[in-house]
Structure formats: C-alpha cells, structure tokens
Amino acid sequence: MTQASDTTQEIISGLQASTPSISPKFFYDDIGSRLFEVITLLDEYYPSRTEKSIMEANSQAIALAVGQCDVLLDLGAGNCAKASALFDSIKPKQYRALDISKAFLESAVADLQKRFPMIEMQAQAFDLIQPLDFPDLINQRKTFFYPGSSIGNFDTESAKRFFENIAKVCQGAGGLLIGVDLIKDREVLHRAYNDSLGVTSAFNLNALLHINRLINANFDVRDWEHHAIFNESLSRIEMYLRAVRDVQVSWPSGKQSFQKDALIHTENSYKYTIANFTQMLLDAGFKSAQTWTDSNSHFLVCYASA
Ligand code: AVI
Numbered sequence: 001m002t003q004a005s006d007t008t009q010e011i012i013s014g015l016q017a018s019t020p021s022i023s024p025k026f027f028y029d030d031i032g033s034r035l036f037e038v039i040t041l042l043d044e045y046y047p048s049r050t051e052k053s054i055m056e057a058n059s060q061a062i063a064l065a066v067g068q069c070d071v072l073l074d075l076g077a078g079n080c081a082k083a084s085a086l087f088d089s090i091k092p093k094q095y096r097a098l099d100i101s102k103a104f105l106e107s108a109v110a111d112l113q114k115r116f117p118m119i120e121m122q123a124q125a126f127d128l129i130q131p132l133d134f135p136d137l138i139n140q141r142k143t144f145f146y147p148g149s150s151i152g153n154f155d156t157e158s159a160k161r162f163f164e165n166i167a168k169v170c171q172g173a174g175g176l177l178i179g180v181d182l183i184k185d186r187e188v189l190h191r192a193y194n195d196s197l198g199v200t201s202a203f204n205l206n207a208l209l210h211i212n213r214l215i216n217a218n219f220d221v222r223d224w225e226h227h228a229i230f231n232e233s234l235s236r237i238e239m240y241l242r243a244v245r246d247v248q249v250s251w252p253s254g255k256q257s258f259q260k261d262a263l264i265h266t267e268n269s270y271k272y273t274i275a276n277f278t279q280m281l282l283d284a285g286f287k288s289a290q291t292w293t294d295s296n297s298h299f300l301v302c303y304a305s306a
Contacts, residue, residue: 011215012253012254022265026207027267039199042197042199045195047192050298051149051301053294054179054294054299055082055147062089065303065305069090069092069093069174070093070094070137071094071137074095076146077098084116092119096123096134097124102124138171141174144176149181151180152180160283167306174306176281179299181271182272182274182293182298182299183272200228201225204241204266205221205226205241215252227239227240227263234268237267238267239267239269288304290303
C-alpha cells in the first residue's frame with residue numbers, strides 16, 4: 001500500500017469508527033503549525049513558557065544530571081529552538097534533530113549549524129510511531145530530549161512503551177530529558193484549552209481543512225465547533241469537534257453522516273502528578289529520575305537516567 005493510501009485509509013477509518021476520531025497529527029499542516037506557535041504565546045496556555053522558565057532557572061543542575069552528552073537526540077525537533085537553548089549548558093558533541101517534516105527540519109538545522117559550528121548536526125525524517133533504532137549511534141552516550149508535554153498526547157500504555165524503548169536504546173548510559181504537564185486546578189486547565197481569542201478553536205477546526213485536502217473531502221468548518229473538557233477520572237484534556245447541525249461529509253470513495261451534537265475526538269492531553277510520572281519512568285527501566293518544577297507546580301522537567 002502506498003503512503004498516500006495508508007493516510008487516506010487511516011483518516012476514513014477514524015471518521016467511520018463508532019467513536020469518530022481524527023489523529024492529532026493532522027493538526028499540523030502549515031496553518032496548524034503556525035496556530036500552535038500562537039497558542040504557545042497565549043496567556044492562558046502556560047505550558048510552553050513555564051517549561052522554558054524551568055529549563056532556564058535550572059540549566060546548570062540539568063546539565064549536571066545529564067553529564068557527558070555524545071549525542072542529543074531531539075524528538076519532534078520542530079524549529080530546534082528548545083534544544084538549541086540547551087547547547088551552551090549541556091554541550092553536546094553531536095545534535096540529531098528528528099521530525100516528520102524533513103524539509104522544514106533541514107533548513108532549521110542549516111541555520112543552527114552556522115551558529116554552532118563546533119557541533120556536528122544531522123536532520124533525520126522520523127515519525128515517532130517508528131521503532132527507535134539508531135544503529136550508527138551504538139556506543140555513543142545518548143541524551144533523548146522530548147519537551148513540550150508532547151508525551152501527554154500518548155495514552156499511558158503507549159507512553160510507557162515509548163519510555164521502555166528509549167531506556168533500551170540508551171544501553172545503560174545517557175537518558176531522557178523530558179517536559180510534562182501536571183494535574184492542577186481544573187479552571188486553569190480549562191482556560192488553557194479554551195482560550196479567549198479562539199486560537200485553540202481555530203487550531204482544532206483547521207484539522208478539518210487539512211483532512212479535506214488529504215482525502216478530498218468536503219467538511220465545512222462552519223458546521224463544527226471546538227469542544228475541550230478536562231476528564232478528571234482519566235487525568236486528561238479531551239478535545240473534540242462537535243457538529244452544530246446535522247452534517248453529511250463525502251469524499252470520492254464514501255460518505256459519513258453526523259447528527260447535530262455528534263463528536264469527533266481529535267486529541268487527548270494527559271496530565272500527570274510528579275509521583276506517577278517518575279514512577280512510570282522507573283517502571284519502564286530507567287534507574288533514577290531527577291525533577292524540576294515551577295513555583296506553582298504547573299509543569300515538570302525531568303531527567304531520567306538510563
Ligand atoms: C502538542 N501538545 C503537547 C499540545 C497539548 O497541550 O496537548 C497540543 C495542544 N492542543 C491544544 N492546545 C495545545
């Protein structure tokens with residue numbers, strides 16, 4: 001099966017499932033990536049700036065925990081800004097940026113290479129659903145970097161499997177530097193995913209425009225509204241698109257009806273406690289975990305040693 005038809009099949013199966021869903025990876029077309037950048041600037045969306053401030057305030061302690069860094073592997077590197085902010089303290093010999101979009105990554109890495117000519121750099125196209133396998137880095141002490149609470153978009157079983165794989169690839173040396181969002185007052189959480197400017201709403205609705213292009217469908221964003229709630233029992237924000245009227249959507253090989261108020265699930269964003277997050281890392285095979293947080297305990301930065 002070709003890549004294109006795999007994607008088409010994945011989207012159609014999601015739309016036709018008994019609980020319709022769209023994978024959160026379809027948020028990130030050109031517009032979606034920019035909307036996400038705007039989200040990170042919003043007052044209500046505290047995770048990005050809080051993580052940055054924790055990293056800055058504890059840069060020396062983090063560098064000490066990481067120790068020697070032969071290779072910094074930046075999982076979901078984007079514009080590489082978060083990793084490059086660590087270069088002066090962690091001093092990696094090699095930097096490998098991994099992300100789905102290689103073209104975007106290559107230009108970010110090329111710019112970075114000019115600023116840090118001493119660090120050997122590579123851009124590698126990589127989807128995190130692929131097995132983590134770096135045969136060319138065997139015997140190098142690896143530091144994996146996974147900031148931004150992207151781990152929150154995995155369910156807890158997948159997160160644990162992901163940690164097990166990283167611990168295994170580390171071969172008893174190096175580790176994982178990760179940022180994760182913490183459980184907090186539900187109003188604060190609610191506002192972060194229901195901002196007053198409606199940027200998160202636009203980000204969510206834009207997935208439909210992306211899907212239209214990918215499978216040649218005819219979603220009309222005016223038929224849908226953003227819906228985000230905190231599910232306390234599962235410790236996660238759940239994002240949905242809700243039909244504001246009866247809707248029929250079609251694409252070349254099929255169609256799907258949605259009744260008024262029907263939901264399409266678009267994202268989960270799990271929130272952790274410090275204790276259950278560090279326990280998950282230890283259960284996955286890491287030897288120890290050091291943590292840093294902000295004065296409100298809104299966000300956690302953690303280094304798990306392999
Ligand atoms: C990328 N990810 C960690 C963000 C989050 O908070 O789960 C995506 C996001 N969705 C809505 N706002 C931000």
